[in-house]
Amino acid sequence: MTSDPVALARALIQCPSVTPAEGGALAFLESVLKPAGFTVERVTFSEPGTPDVDNLYARIGTEGPHLTFAGHTDVVPPGDAGQWRHGPFAGEIVDGQLYGRGAVDMKGGIACFLAAALDHVAAEGGKPKGSISFLITGDEEGPSVNGTEKLIAWAHQRGERFDHCIVGEPSNPEALGDMIKIGRRGSLSAIVTVGGRQGHVAYPQRAANPIPVLLAILNRLTAEPLDAGNAHFQPSNLEITSIDVGNGATNVIPQAATARFNIRFNDEHTLDSLKARIEAVVAEAARPGITPSVSYARGNSQSFITKPGPFVEMVAETIAEVTGRSPELSTTGGTSDARFIKDYCPVIEFGLVGQTMHAVDERVGVEDLVALTAIYRRIIDRYFGG
Secondary structure (H helix, E strand, O other), X not given: OOOOHHHHHHHXXXXXXXXXXXXXXXXXXXXXXXXXXXXXXXXXXXXOOEEEEEEEEEEEOOOOOEEEEEEEOOEOOOOOHHHOXXXXXXXXXXOOEEEOOOOOOOHHHHHHHHHHHHHHHHHOOOXXXXXXXXXXXXXXXXXXXXXXXXXXXXXHHOOOOOOEEEEOOOXXXXXXOOEEEOEEOEEEEEEEEEEOEOEEOOOHHHOEOHHHHHHHHHHHHHOOOOOOOOOOOOOOEEEEEEEEOOOXXXXXXXXXXXXXXXXXXXXXXXXHHHHHHHHHHHHHOOEOOEEEEEEEOOOOEOOEEOOOOHHHHHHHHHHHHHHOOOOEEEOOOOOOXXXXXXXXXXXXXXXOEOOOOOOOOOEEEHHHHHHXXXXXXXXXXXXXXX
């Protein structure tokens, strides 16, 4: 099983590791890695108000260069299991497709880089020409508080130094080899609250309606594009996601109004510059009896990019050799745990095709698992001078 990505993926899918449950997935990885010579450590992180999360760090080798693979064994809930053609945690293979929650996001990716690394280590007699490690969390699909962010900081504090990282997220939109993620836009979630004074709609002089002020703030924030994008990033965008007043009556001016929005931004902005822009607009909207304020959700992140160079070019060339496709270098999409890793080393994302992730009947082609393993194996060989 150790170098068979299909068997590894099936075993991982059969672990019901819905965030934040470990579900046996990390225990399985430990049982495979230790006999192959990896030093394996399991670390649980905690924080008030969030679930405890089990994480795994494994390494073989003590010298550089140091290539690490990162991923998550936690999965989103399967929903109504009765809607699945095959059980979400059965790991069944039908017509060349492996079904199960996490098949592409991202137990399949973990199985591929695990198989590739184990095969390489075995070929080197258990002594790779450098170091290979795994950063595996159970908190990527959840709050992302007690997972990769703390795990990589913990490793760094212990003296671990990483030269490059590959995150096995499903980066390809249509077919294996379509796309490498070389960066991500930043994400800023904000909450604007406008406090007013409740009153009867027939006597507006006795009240202070917060709704027009809130709308004026939102109009100011969305009146002009944030930017036009650039060579590596698409334009930044601000999306209003909710407006709430908690008022079911038609004859009452509400006490307060709240709006939530998210900005996905490129490297022409920072969290601080965007916050300054928002706070200036909010402050200008204040008036007698009206008190606007802004707060920010936890988990906001800066944009980042691993600019093309020898490492990115080597990965792209390897993908093209195996798949016949020249991958697009992209920064599109949402966020991933790469946003934490980028503070420690250059990081890219390349994994399976993401079309069925988080969907009923999530599945991956067996051929894709084999091909992705071949890509990872060639990358490892080349990285260490093969």
